[in-house]
Amino acid sequence: MGEQKLTIKQKKFADEYVKTGNATEAYKNAGYKVDSMTQNALYKEASKTLRKPRVKAYIDKRMKKIEDNKIMGAKEALEQLTKIARGEPFVKMIKLSEDDEPEPDLVIPKPADMLNALKEILKRYPLSEMDKAQIKRAQAEAVRAESEAQVAKAQAEQLHTVANNTREKMAKLSVEELRNIAKLAGEDDD
Incomplete structure (x- = not known):
């Protein structure tokens, strides 16, 4: 039941139906004679054409292909995870407000994101004990690096x-008080 068994009009009908989702419009656009038909008769003929096994099979095949192109496959998912694991920037679509179109924003993966991406990739492959130990060490190093960054901040x-507090207090001191502080500091050097 391939597309080669469809008539030219059936194929055009099916293609139009895939585009519009409207059987009546697809029937008209496919070139069927509709001038003398009532709206009810047009609807019935369009529905009848839509239910023909070959037409239905062709439409289902086209819809599946469209859906398959929209959904990320395993290979594409692993490629994206690999980019994150490597720390490569990636584009994320953000919406500034409900009325706006989403805008691209370049995101640099954080160490935790990179580690999570690595975990997701490695779930798909068997690991040796040595690999597991290296992963645990990498996790510990990532946690330590994150902690050190927070402490430094x-x-x-x-x-x-x-x-800032010292500057504010120094600004409030009189000239006489500043001289006394300078003298005290000078005595420590002796």
Whole structure:
């Protein structure tokens, strides 16, 4: 029941139906004579054509192909995971508001994202004990790196706060108080 068994009009009808989802419009656009038909008769003929096994099989095949192209396959999914695991930037579509079209935003994977991508890839392949140990070590290193980054950020924020407080207090001191502080600092050097 391939497409070669369809008449030219049936094929055009099926293609139009796939485009519009409307059997009556597809029937008209396929070139069937509809001038003397009532709307009811047109609907019945379009429905009858739609139910013909060869036409239905052709439409189902076309719809499956369209759906298959929309859905990510295993190979494409693994390719995307590999890009994330390698830390390669990827495009993410974001919507700024309900009225806006989604806009592309370049995203750089974080270490945790990279690690999760690696885990997802490795789930699909058998691992040796050595591989598992290396993964655990990589996980520990990623956690440590993330923790160190957070500590460094907190320390930098704390130093910034102390510096700002010191500047504010120094600005409030009189010239006489500043001279006294300078003298005290000079005595420590002796």
